[in-house]
Amino acid sequence: MTRRPRSPLFRIAKDVVLGERVTLNPFVNLYGCRIGDDCMIGTFVEIQRDVTVGARCRIQSHSFICSGVTLRDDVFVSHGVIFMNDRQPSAAGARDGTWKLERTEVMAAASIGSGALIMGGVTIGAGAMVGAGAVVLEDVPPGAVVAGVPARLFSR
Ligand SMILES: CC(C)(COP(=O)(O)OP(=O)(O)OC[C@H]1O[C@@H](n2cnc3c(N)ncnc32)[C@H](O)[C@@H]1OP(=O)(O)O)[C@@H](O)C(=O)NCCC(=O)NCCS
Secondary structure, eight states, rough: OOOOOOOTTTOTTTTTTOOOTTOOOOOOOOOSOOOOTTEETTTTTOTTTTEEOTTOOOTTOOOOOOOOOOOOOOOOOOOOOOOOOOOOOOHHHHHHHHOOOOOOOTTOOOEEETOEEEEEEEEEOOOEOOTTEEEEEOBBTTOEEEEEETTTTTTO
16 A cells, blocks of 8 residues: 655545555645556646546646546546536536536546546547547547547547
């Protein structure tokens, strides 16, 4: 088990399950999630409840991984990536609990470029690459490269 930093610069809730040899940088905010072996979590990353991160993932600084996201093994999340889990957010729905969580899965060895936005309810296939700044609204096939707003299959 990874030793939990005791410094107040780290917010790691008691219910977080940390694998072996996880590298945690200051100002992370983790609660209710599972982090696999040999992961790196960058500074200012928030990972919410009901997230599973596989082994050997890298989550670069300033990224937000919301409830309902699963990252399989060897996933690379670049800086400032935002996941979403609710296509129709509303304050009332959040208050009365009627909002619907949309789950997202990022398959093994996929990479997500800096500043990408990932809508809830999508699957990003194994080995796929999401370009920097993309807005992903639909599933990304395995091995595909997508970029743009909205993200489309990328061809040179
Ligand atoms: C999408 C990506 C993989 C494409 O790389 P590439 O195949 O080398 O593409 P090129 O740089 O040759 O660009 C080809 C074309 O796509 C455009 N393009 C490249 N990346 C783009 C992106 N993220 N969004 C929109 N268009 C993009 C280029 O402007 C160029 O257009 P043109 O043909 O009209 O001139 C890459 O640009 C990218 O975004 N990688 C993610 C990088 C990243 O976030 N790294 C974080 C590490 S910390």
